[in-house]
Amino acid sequence: MRLHIDYSKPFNLFCAFLIAAINISGCSFSESSESISDSTSSIFSSPSSLSGKDKKYQNDIADYTMAYVKSSPSSANYDSFQKGLSDIAADAGITDCCQDPLTLKGIGKGLKKADVEGVAYDTYKKNFAGNDAKKMESIQDGYDSEE
């Protein structure tokens, strides 16, 4: 439901200032809010959005890959990268993230988002796929699908 109101009320401005001045808790955040906002909580589960969940999962993997690539040298230890992947996959209910095509495509998208090209891209692709041709193909698919 959407309502329309007028925002130009100087008196409200004064009151807002007053309340902000006496407010002691500011932008506080309680632990209970944190648990409710945990997106894996089934409070938010909805069966009609399985494809939406897949898309969200792939985007999360892509963003995480982009962040990793931007923060770590290409020679970095991939264990920490894989652990991060596993955490995201666990939130999506997946244990087998290293074989999962959705995950591998997400990695490809992330490499493209991070503007990785040429030799650097090939190095990452080989390392992330452990030189497995099928996995490299999935990473390439993800890379090509990202505009």
Place this chain on the structure above:
Amino acid sequence: MQPFFIGLLWIALCPCTVLAASFEYLYIEASEGNSSGGHSAIEFDDEVYHFQHHDSGLIRLLKQDKQEFHFQYRFLQNRRIHSSHIDVSNETFTRLRDYFKLQYLAQKQQFNQINQIDKDRFLLQRLLYKASQDETLLDTRTAIDIQLKGVGLFYSQQQLSNQAKTPSSQSSPVIEVLRNKIEQRYGQDYLSSRSQNISGSIKALTPTHWPIEKPILSKDNFPSMINSFSDIYTDYLTGLIAIRVLMDGHPLRSDAFFVSTELITEKERLALEKLKDQLTLILVTSVNSQRPDWGYATLINLARIIVIDRSLKLGKWVFLDDFARDSEWITTDQYAHYTTQMLVQINDAKNNLTQTRHELLNLDDLTEASYSNLEMAANRYFELLKVGEHKSIRYIGEKALPTKSAPLPDWVVSELSQQQLISALNELDAYQNNLISELTTHYSYDLITRNCVTELFRTIDNALLKKAKTESNQDLLLMKKSENELGGTISAEYNFIPFISFQSVQENFNVKNNELLSSYRDQQLTKLYAKNNEFMVNLREVNTFTSSIYTYNPDDAFFIFFTDDSLTLRPFFGVFNTAAGLGQSLLGFFSWPFDAGKNLKSGAKGILMSLPELLFFNMRKGSYKYLSYHQFLYNTE
């Protein structure tokens, strides 16, 4: 044709950027509870970013799903949200969204290091204590406790302590079959050989080198991802336990699963058989995997294969219990006054389970992810059903993959000398001091200078400036860029109050339109007005005693009148609400010895939250703890 060419010419000559995208600036009204002075957030498509002040005294950027954010603020906290639709170019939209996303990920990584350091310290101190038996070396202030995820599905703490000495007396036939498959693929001695290798790796494990270099953090860079000493140790140990489960055929714990009353249909049976084969393949592959956390994956898949096998044999759905160890429980007393809302939730959970089962059959293959969805839906429904049996229930805390953890056993430990351990602890301390000092510099919360509003505008400024660092006059450049890309500039220094900053957005940015998104109570009142006499509805719903919409929530300080929909009477109602707060405080003074000051604190909060109402500012809205997410989705469609 002339106007057409004039239009073309105007587009070609116009210096403004072509606007093709938009984002939302959100102002959340004040209320008691979190961010009581009001709150601000920014929404890009389905993602909402906002800054929150945590108990640590630091302010952090959070990312939430749009619907979940709106449910939390508009329904559970019953607050209206004012939304400004801001037009920008595609390029500006992408730049802002990506910058917020990167900042969020960078901060997540930065704060994750604190957790890693705490776990490393816990482990190092524990090893040092084992080596020296000196209790003074144990830091009792460390609240953290290292747990092994997935291990609790098979072992209790006591069983884990004894397991090193005595193998399990019972054996699971399903695990025996799986063990045979593994031995067929990798050889007869594979498991014992892998177990020995892991034990050797644990003994040779050395502490993480935490590099002391400054600065650890910066606004644009991520700290390197570190696979810490405790992470590596727990991964090894979990793998070792997974192998032990396989070798001993150790059965699932009886409290790790439940047998439901739901019968399996023939189509579901076929889907489950295929999934069982798929999980078996994943299991056999993961046992030999080089990924660090293969042990946890193996334990989960083992447990799932066992319950799927049991489902097929019984003809009824059997599921793993997917609630985490630290799930939030609610007692019968806590939900006794919310029977209707709990019944709505049970009904929602039942529909969700039915629809999830139905949807799974429409998929080509039942995948791990879709099975996890079903497992969560079933856990939610059967847990909520306990309300009918007047039992305490776990309300929040489900995980998409069951985590059932167990404390760290001392099966195998690193063979480090006392000197090595002390040296590692010293290095850790030095790194932690630097990290905390830098985190405080970057993220220390201040009500006026660094709060949820100021940081939102600073992040926007940084995003706009990111590609133009070489310019000498940053302020001038920012002003120019902000005017070009957003329509104007907003200074974070003078916009620290949510409501005022919202006004600034109206005045300075390219705001296409505004919307007031209703709260839960607004929506319910509208429904009542449509069916009943408005005056009578107002008379009944204006106070907490006769309201049919609101049932007193103990999280709210006691109050009498809702003041969100009656501007003229607000000060008058505020007097009563303040008096109610005073009354509760007085009562709290006498009940202090019996309730540890809970009533007194609540009463004082009630007074503080009611005083602004004397000056026409609304605070008391009431909050709702047990509303249904489905109801929110239905009402906002």
